[in-house]
Amino acid sequence: MHGYPRQGPGRELKRAVEQHWAGRTGATELLATAAGLRRQVWRTLAAAGLDEVPGNHFSLYDHVLDAAWMVGAIPPRHAAAAPPFAEPGSPEHHLAVYFAMARGTAEVAPLEMTKWFDTNYHYLVPELGPGTVFRADPGKPLTEFAEARLLGLTTRPVLLGPVSLLLLAKPAADAGPGFEPLTLLDRLLPVYAEILAALHAVGAEWVQLDEPVLAQDQPPAVLNATARAYRDLTAATDRPRLLVASYFGELGDALPVLARSRVEGLALDFTGPAAANLPALASLGGLPGKRLVAGVVDGRNVWAADLEKALATLATLLGLADRVDVAPSCSLLHVPLDTAAERDLDPQVLRWLAFARQKVDETVVLARALREGTEAVAPQLAANRAARASRAGSALTRDPAVRARAAGVTPADTRRAARYAERAEAQRARLALPPLPTTTIGSFPQTDALRAARADLRAGRLDAAGYRERITAEVREVISFQEKAGLDVLVHGEPERNDMVQYFAEQLTGFLATRHGWVQSYGTRYVRPPVLAGDVARPAPMTVDWYRSAAALTDRPVKGMLTGPVTMLAWSFVRDDQPLADTARQVALALRDEVADLEAAGAAVVQVDEPALRETLPLRRAGHADYLAWATEAFRLATSGVRADTQVHTHMCYAEFGDILRAIEELDADVISLEAARSGMAVTAELSAAGYPLAVGPGVYDIHAPRVPGTAETVALLRKALRHLPAERLWVNPDCGLKTRAWAEVRPALEHLVAAAREVRATLR
Numbered sequence: 001m002h003g004y005p006r007q008g009p010g011r012e013l014k015r016a017v018e019q020h021w022a023g024r025t026g027a028t029e030l031l032a033t034a035a036g037l038r039r040q041v042w043r044t045l046a047a048a049g050l051d052e053v054p055g056n057h058f059s060l061y062d063h064v065l066d067a068a069w070m071v072g073a074i075p076p077r078h079a080a081a082a083p084p085f086a087e088p089g090s091p092e093h094h095l096a097v098y099f100a101m102a103r104g105t106a107e108v109a110p111l112e113m114t115k116w117f118d119t120n121y122h123y124l125v126p127e128l129g130p131g132t133v134f135r136a137d138p139g140k141p142l143t144e145f146a147e148a149r150l151l152g153l154t155t156r157p158v159l160l161g162p163v164s165l166l167l168l169a170k171p172a173a174d175a176g177p178g179f180e181p182l183t184l185l186d187r188l189l190p191v192y193a194e195i196l197a198a199l200h201a202v203g204a205e206w207v208q209l210d211e212p213v214l215a216q217d218q219p220p221a222v223l224n225a226t227a228r229a230y231r232d233l234t235a236a237t238d239r240p241r242l243l244v245a246s247y248f249g250e251l252g253d254a255l256p257v258l259a260r261s262r263v264e265g266l267a268l269d270f271t272g273p274a275a276a277n278l279p280a281l282a283s284l285g286g287l288p289g290k291r292l293v294a295g296v297v298d299g300r301n302v303w304a305a306d307l308e309k310a311l312a313t314l315a316t317l318l319g320l321a322d323r324v325d326v327a328p329s330c331s332l333l334h335v336p337l338d339t340a341a342e343r344d345l346d347p348q349v350l351r352w353l354a355f356a357r358q359k360v361d362e363t364v365v366l367a368r369a370l371r372e373g374t375e376a377v378a379p380q381l382a383a384n385r386a387a388r389a390s391r392a393g394s395a396l397t398r399d400p401a402v403r404a405r406a407a408g409v410t411p412a413d414t415r416r417a418a419r420y421a422e423r424a425e426a427q428r429a430r431l432a433l434p435p436l437p438t439t440t441i442g443s444f445p446q447t448d449a450l451r452a453a454r455a456d457l458r459a460g461r462l463d464a465a466g467y468r469e470r471i472t473a474e475v476r477e478v479i480s481f482q483e484k485a486g487l488d489v490l491v492h493g494e495p496e497r498n499d500m501v502q503y504f505a506e507q508l509t510g511f512l513a514t515r516h517g518w519v520q521s522y523g524t525r526y527v528r529p530p531v532l533a534g535d536v537a538r539p540a541p542m543t544v545d546w547y548r549s550a551a552a553l554t555d556r557p558v559k560g561m562l563t564g565p566v567t568m569l570a571w572s573f574v575r576d577d578q579p580l581a582d583t584a585r586q587v588a589l590a591l592r593d594e595v596a597d598l599e600a601a602g603a604a605v606v607q608v609d610e611p612a613l614r615e616t617l618p619l620r621r622a623g624h625a626d627y628l629a630w631a632t633e634a635f636r637l638a639t640s641g642v643r644a645d646t647q648v649h650t651h652m653c654y655a656e657f658g659d660i661l662r663a664i665e666e667l668d669a670d671v672i673s674l675e676a677a678r679s680g681m682a683v684t685a686e687l688s689a690a691g692y693p694l695a696v697g698p699g700v701y702d703i704h705a706p707r708v709p710g711t712a713e714t715v716a717l718l719r720k721a722l723r724h725l726p727a728e729r730l731w732v733n734p735d736c737g738l739k740t741r742a743w744a745e746v747r748p749a750l751e752h753l754v755a756a757a758r759e760v761r762a763t764l765r
Contacts, residue, residue, distance in 0.1 A: 001045070001331075001360065001363060002210070002245060002267070002299070002327065002331040002332075003057030003331030004044075004045065004057060004332050005332060005333055005335070005336070006058050007037075007337075007518060007520060007526060009337060011518055011526060012033060013034065013037055013060075016030050016033040016034070017030065017061070017523075018524050021099070021103075027091035027095050028091065030060075030095065031091060034058065034060060038147060039147065039151060041058070042148050042155070043151065044357070045360060046151075046153055048357075048360045049364040049367075049368075050360065050363070050364065051325070051367070052155075052156055052206070052325070053148070053153050053155050054155060054156050054158050054208065055141070055148055055155030055156060055157045056140065056141040056155075056158050060095075060098070061098070061124070061523050061524075062102065062123050062124050062522065062523065063123070064123040064124055064165075065111070065123070065124045065126075066140060067126075067160035067165050068101075068126040069101075069140070070136070070137055070140065070141070071135070071137070071165070071188060071192070072133065072134050072191070073126050073128060073132060073169075074097065075127050077108050077109075078097055078101045078108060079097060081100035081105050082096035082097050082100070101124065102124060103523070103706060104705035104706065105706070105707065106706070106707050106708075109702070109705065109707070110124070110678075110704070111124040111125055111126065112125040113125065113522060113704060115615040117212060117216075117248050117615075117619060118615055118617060118618070118619060119248075119334055119615070120519075120571055120612070120615065121333065121520065122521060123168070125170050126165065126168065126169035126181075127169065127170060127172040127173075128166070128170075128171065128175070128181040129172035129174055129176075129179060130175060132184060132187075134187055134188050134191045135191065136191045136194040136198070138198045141157045141159065141195070141199060142198060142199065142202060144157070145157055145199065145202055145203075154203060154205060155204075156206045156207065156208055156243070157199055157204055157207050157208065158207075158208045158210060158245075159192075159195070159207060159209055159210070160209075160210050161209035161210050161229075161244065162185065162188050162209075162229050162233075163182075163185070163211055163213060163214070163222065163225055163226050164210060164212055164214075165188070166182045166184060166185060167181070167182060167213045167222065173680075182222065185225050185229060189229060189232050192233060193232070193239070196233065196239045196240060196242075197238045199240055200239050200240045204240045205241065206240055206243055206264075206265070207239075207243070208242075208243045208244075208267065209243070209244050209245070210246070211226070211246050212248055214251055214254035214258075215247065215249035215250065215254075215619050216249070216619045216620065217252070223253055223254060223257050226254060226257050226258070227260075227261065230242070230244065230261040230262070231261065233263075234261065241265065243264065243265040243266070243267055244258055244263050244265070244266055244267070245266070245293070246258075246266075246267070246269070247267075247268075247295060247299070247329055248300075248330060248619060249269065249273055249274050249618075250269075250274050250277050250280065251277060251280070252280070252620070255277070255281065256284055259281075259284055264290060264291060265292065266291075266292055266293070267327065268292065268293070268294065269295040269329040269330065270296050270329070271295060271296065271298040273618070273620075273623070274295075278313060281317075281320055282320060285320075286319065286320030286321055287321040287322070289322055290321055290322060291321065291323045292320065292325070293325045293327045294317050294324055294325065294327065295328055295329030296313050296326060296327075297310065297327070297328040297329065297354075297359050297363050297366070298328070299329045299330040299331060299359065300334045300335065301573050301574070302354060302355060303352060303391075303573075303575075303576055304352055304358070304362070305354065305359075305362045306384075306388060307365065307369075307381055307384045307385075308381060308384075308385065310366055311366060311369055311374065314326065318370070324370070325367070326366045328360075332359055333519075335355050335519065335573075336355040336356065336514065336516065336518060336519055337355055337356050338355050338356065338357040338358070339354070339357070339358055341515070342514055342515060342517065343515070344515050345512060349512065349533070351386075352387055352391040352533070355517070365380045369381075391533075391577075392577070394534075396534040397533060397534040397535065397575070397577065399509065399510075399534070399535035401537070402535040402586055402589075406585045406586050406589060409585060409637060413637055413640065413641075414633050414636040415668075416636075416642075417644065420670065420693060422644060423644045423647075424670065424695070426643075426644045427604075427645055427646075427670065430604055430645040431489075431604055431605070433488050435730075435764055436718070436730055436757045437488040437757075438732045438757045439487060439489040439490070439491070439559070439697070439732075439733050440482075440487065440491055440733055441609075441735075441736055441738070442491050442493075442500075442559070442607065442609070442651070443493060443494040443497070443500070443738055443739035444478045444491070444739070444746065445738055445739065445740075445741055445743050445746055446739045447474075447743070450470075450495050453467055453471070475492045475493060475495060475546070476553060478492060478493035479492065479493075479550055479553045479554050479558075481747070482554075482556075482750075483554055483556065485754055486758075487754060488556065488557075489556065489557045489558075489605055490550070490554060490556050490558045490559070491558065491559050491561060492546055492547065492549070492550035492561070494739070496546060500563045500567075500609065501527075501529065501563055501567065501571040502527075502528055502529075503542075505530035505572060506530075507539070507540070508537065508538055508590055509534070509536060509537045509539060510532060510533060510534040510536040510537070510586070511530045511531065511533070511536070512530060512533050513528070513530050513531075514531065516528075517529065517531075525740060527571065530573070531572065531573045532572045532574045535586055536583070536586040538591075538593050538594060541594060541597045542594055543560060543561065543562065543598065544597050544598060544601050547560050547598055548601055551601075551602060558605075559605045560598035560599075560605070560606040560607065562591055562595065562606065562609070563608070564608045564610035564613075564634075564635055564638060565585075565591060565635065565638055566584060566610050566616055566634060566635065567611055567613070568587045569583060569616070570612030570615060570616045581630035584630060584631065585633075585637065587634070587638075588635070588638040591608065592638050592640075595638060595641065596641055604646060605646070606646065606647070607649035607651065608635065608638055608648065608649070608669075609650060609652075610635060610650050610652060610667070611651060611652045611653045611736075613631060613635075613660065613664075614652065614660050616631070617659075624659075628666070632663050635650070636667065639668075639669070640668075647671065648669050648671075649670065649671040649672070650667060650669040650672050650673075651736075652672065652673075653674070653675040658686050661687065661690040662690070665693070665694070669694065671694070671695040671696070671697060672694065672695070672697070673698075674697070674698055675699050676698035676700070676717075676735065677700055677717065680720065681698055681721050684723075684725050685724050687724065694729065695730070695731060696725055696731065697730070697733040698721050699733060699734050699735030699736065700714045700717045700732060700735075700756070701733075701734035701735060701749050701753055703734050703736050703738055703741055704735070706741075706745060708748050708749045708752070709749060709752060710752055711755045711759070712756075714752055714753055714756035715756045715760055718756060718757070719760065722760070727764050732753060732756070732757040734749070734753070
């Protein structure tokens, strides 16, 4: 297997890291907690029966950040960010620099953050330039290898491969025009060779090099670089055997490149669209002389595997490689830890699910079946067959009324009646906003008091009336602050929402909520994705009462706030028994009802967020057109029933938007807000070059870092944006919601945002 959830059964890692950030614990305590969690995972995996346990898959924050550190790719601003009392080379110094790269400081901006392929995990983007000097620092993989040896385990260290590291990086700010990080490959390979030699010296027999970028369309230059990389790395004599892994999709043209290389093994994904790897491998004549690690257990979704189908795949693969081992398709980082903790779910439904712990068990069962025959695991196969039949026949999965309504959707249902120019004029008359109107994305800080109120409600220490009173008081405070700060379009702050997907999933049919199904999104941010198991409908309004309560407190416009259909799917564990397009249409119709009710309640602005639109884009271009067609249709279906003077907003964050700009236009949202602060407003140039015709709110406040941008800094960003976008189509807002920030940061940041908008606004007259 490739990796396992990092957080611990009680999210101990999250608490330990955040206590360290708060200054309540030192480096020694944090590192001791991390080491204990690693030991716990290794013991769990060994006890489950895995023949080979992975190492170096643990991270305090992000594995791409760890890879950048391992090769010395530390930007100078971060190298200088450690406090003066931290002795260079000490754990305190290491952690100060490491977390400065991850989160920034009051003075220093962090690395940019973006999505890890088409998952909801975020990685930190290394910064490289012509002057980057790589140096080997194998301390982390060596330390973790030694820790496992003390338990009697020889792990297989997992490292991000050199080609993926370079392609996932971005040019540093001073890199100059046209610089491509891949040009540093020849400089990087000796560093990887040094790290491999160090691991070999301490007894590592195999090392896994992950190259997930090869599951994307790559030009000949990248394929040639891949061939060169593994020619050079395999030329050394003082190295472990190499297992090159790729996942999330089919390898395509990269498969023969790796098959011809001298690496001793390949780890391939054979689930979902990546099942195409099987015929491709057969057409090559297999992998003679190599080891194949076959990813036949889906590492990204929570449904129990079809063990008999997986065994059929494995039976075919046995003839295509010298050695075939069973594994999940990718790291189990992307699924929750253990279904055993879910005592609130129907036991029948639990049988349909497999979290990380259960996926390990499925892997072991399949491996045993390969070694000993299916009779050795007959009870497990029978139980799996029964669970799958139970799910297929359950009334939870099919609602005839929902299916009939979805089948009746017409093209007219998916288009606004008026064009943007007409709508913009009607909205200007209704809203009467100034140039460069200011707003926020939706959420305000989720304080300890709010979390305590939700916990008290769940535990029965607080009744529904008492809970509503607490939430109403928070809404009142949020509205009051926004009015005083001078924001133009307000939000109610979403204090009642535990999560932007889970909140709605708990009120829609077809979704199941977990109690302990936490998954890492980035750093110490964990989410509990709902499980979308059946047909979706909205039994009752979900947000209208909270909108009315907030709107009654102010004369300024208040946005109705919803999560869009694609994001509802992307940030859930979605059903795999029907096309995604069908499920998206069902969710869109449920949201369409909510939008209509918000408009009827007086909402002049409704925001339907789609931050996952880009991340769900298929990795291969061949799948883009079909996906974008149904994804944009689903958004329009949810939003197109409103009047011309009702303004529709959407929001996206932390993804590369350049290759979906036409699809963003196809959403036909009157205003789109986008992450832009960390990239210095780069997206505004892309939008301008693409001729984007609607209104845009490029973020001027990076909410994923603890620093508070000053007014002058925000003014500079707005002036950059105005070089590319006209003032009449430009909004001013943060990058994302403010849920994870503290009020002490939010108050001055938003006050500076408003002051900056007013300063720039004054120059427009």
